[in-house]
Amino acid sequence: QTVVTQEPSFSVSPGGTVTLTCGLSSGSVSTSSYPSWYQQTPGQAPRTLIYNTDTRSSGVPDRFSGSILGNKAALTITGAQADDESDYYCVLYMGGGIRLFGGGTKLTVL
Amino acid sequence: EVQLLESGGGLVQPGGSLRLSCAGSGFTFSSSAMSWVRQAPGKGLEWVSTISGSGVSSYYADSVKGRFTISRDNSKNTLYLQMNSLRADDTAVYYCARGPTSLLIVDWGQGTLVTVSS
Numbered sequence: 587q588t589v590v591t592q593e594p595s596f597s598v599s600p601g602g603t604v605t606l607t608c609g610l611s612s613g614s615v616s617t618s619s620y621p622s623w624y625q626q627t628p629g630q631a632p633r634t635l636i637y638n639t640d641t642r643s644s645g646v647p648d649r650f651s652g653s654i655l656g657n658k659a660a661l662t663i664t665g666a667q668a669d670d671e672s673d674y675y676c677v678l679y680m681g682g683g684i685r686l687f688g689g690g691t692k693l694t695v696l
Numbered sequence: 697e698v699q700l701l702e703s704g705g706g707l708v709q710p711g712g713s714l715r716l717s718c719a720g721s722g723f724t725f726s727s728s729a730m731s732w733v734r735q736a737p738g739k740g741l742e743w744v745s746t747i748s749g750s751g752v753s754s755y756y757a758d759s760v761k762g763r764f765t766i767s768r769d770n771s772k773n774t775l776y777l778q779m780n781s782l783r784a785d786d787t788a789v790y791y792c793a794r795g796p797t798s799l800l801i802v803d804w805g806q807g808t809l810v811t812v813s814s
Contacts, residue, residue: 620799624741631791631804632733632741638800675741679799683755687733687741 588612590678592688598666598695606691607658608676614657619678621659623652626673626690635674636661663693671695698722698803700792705808712782712812718775718792718805726750726770729798732777734788735807744790745777748798755798760786782812 589611598604608621615621617639624632634643636652639659651662659678663670676688704716718730732744745766747754754766765778775792792805 622801626741631806634802634804637795637802643802673740677741677743677801683746683753683798684757685743685746685801687743690740 588680588686590676590686590688592674592676592691594689595692595694598663598670598693600666600668600695602666603662603664604666604693605655606661606663606674606676606693607655608660608678608688609658610678615654615659615678617654619659619680621652621654622677623650623659623661624675624677625670626675632675666695668695698794700794700803700805702790702792702805702808705790705810707811707813708782709814710783710812713778713780714782714810716777716779716790716792716808716810718777720773720775720792720794723794723803725768725773729795729800730766730768730775731793731795731801732766732775733791733793733801733804734786734810735791736785736788739788742788743801746795746798747775753798779810782810784812786810787812 591609622637623635626632640652675690699721731746747766763781767776789807791807793801794803
């Protein structure tokens with residue numbers, strides 16, 4: 587059973603840069619995985635940041651960017667702000683209509 | 697502005713059934729793939745099901761296959777999720793979501809809570 591892997595937690599200083607990753611327990615992530623990234627704060631619906639690897643969703647600041655780094659999808663946040671403290675989820679298309687979410691990364695800004 | 701409004705959640709006994717609805721507006725409903733994503737209390741997001749814009753193609757997570765059915769009525773701009781044989785581990789907030797293609801999830805509703813308990 588393939589699992590989508592994300593760092594359980596990450597910490598970044600205000601103004602700093604952080605890169606979160608999204609991989610596969612077996613295999614590599616590519617643009618054909620159509621990786622997307624979502625931000626969620628407690629009690630709120632997810633907010634789409636990036637879809638189709640590197641397309642920024644409407645209204646998302648350019649501090650957020652998506653890419654493929656090696657065999658993983660990556661979400662980079664530059665100039666981290668206090669309100670970036672959230673849970674971040676990625677989702678990958680696995681083929682055959684199936685998609686899998688990662689377990690999420692809890693980002694702390696301190 | 698894309699708006700997705702879920703309804704139909706509530707408390708149901710194990711083994712029972714429930715139908716969720718999602719009304720879409722602000723976009724061309726029949727051209728959009730629609731999905732259901734759920735989140736159990738304190739847990740991460742879990743993809744449940746996706747249906748193509750025409751309704752011809754539908755896909756399910758293994759955890760719900762054979763128990764849940766996704767459907768849509770493009771004349772009413774409404775998405776449905778029929779949930780049968782519900783179990784305690786189906787307890788979650790269910791989000792309706794939209795994508796420009798079946799490969800993507802871009803817009804989200806606010807969610808509706810389903811609680812399966814006796």
